Amino acid sequence: MDYLYEYAVRPLIFRLWKDAETAHDRTLQGLSLFSKMKPILSLLERFNMHNGRLPEQKPIELFGLKFPNIVGLAAGFDKQARAWPSLGAFGFGHVEIGTITNLAQSGNEKPRLFRYPKFEAAVNSFGFPNDGADEIAKRIAKGPKKGKRAFPLGINIGKSKVCPIENAVEDYLNSFRKLAGLADYMAVNISSPNTPNLRELHDKKHLVTLLTELQKENRAYALRNKEKPLPMLLKIAPDLSYNQVDDVLSVVEETEFNGIIATNTTVTRPEFMGDVVTKGGLSGAPLMRKSLDMVRYIVRTTDGKLPVIGSGGICTADDADRFLAVGASLIQIYTSMIYRGPFFARELAKAYAWRQTEWPMK
């Protein structure tokens, strides 16, 4: 299936839609249509999970949730919550939608997505285009309900562009209030390089207030609804110094956030990509080492007590292994799906599951 995508479907898509964002939009349109075709979805789910080729897998229990496998879809693909119900059928063990902002916004100027097939990489400068938390909440509510989903749904929230950094806390809180009832976990994104000043929120003085207030709101929400507080994850940038990471980790511990997603895209460029000067966040294969080092550092510093979801340039089963070997609890992919197709998640999950199977000697 993956070969079919790589050698037939992908060249067709890339030729048909030279503009990467158009290709992305068409794919998403197809998938959202697909999300509404329940019989086909369940057929595909059966094909993926029960065709006898995928070894029986124990779900991974984390944050009080059950993840059917280790591979999730990273934020940014289904920004507007249009296609997520169909994505489990392609083998994803969790899906993170968003980034969603409190206010609707159109994002940065186009073109804002560029592919670099030679490097299996992409550069984007989207800037969170989305219909806003109110509208998207209505859309999510039409999909499978919390507690009845085949996989956990993460909701990734960010700051509205027009909101000055001093008012960021209220802006995040508004998104949280509108979306908490629909999420299995919440990811707080402070790491996109495409919203001016957003990354300043990594600074201790901003971060303490932001995470403290979000946790207060989370606990109040839980009390009101007689539920457990939502698992809260923080998504961080790969471009931090180790001192900055230490600061972030101390705030995460103090505010009892449940985990870290490491990492978002990078604003740096490796030397071998010298001719790539496009502005924005770089993702895909060239990011892998940077994200892997970050995951390793976080796991070591926290003695493995803080769950980390590894994200950044995971393009092969070996890459996935590397992240798990340094202590990631789960992984997420995005760019490799552009190059390897929607069934790549299933391939990774399958490779991992085979490695987990025991072969007891008699």
Ligand SMILES: Cc1cc2nc3c(=O)[nH]c(=O)nc-3n(C[C@H](O)[C@H](O)[C@H](O)COP(=O)(O)O)c2cc1C
């Ligand atoms: C086109 C594109 C859009 C993205 N948009 C978002 C976003 O809205 N929010 C977010 O937290 N991360 C976003 N990301 C970052 C991804 O979620 C992921 O963390 C990053 O790309 C590294 O993983 P990858 O190398 O597997 O793509 C985006 C990435 C890409 C390629």
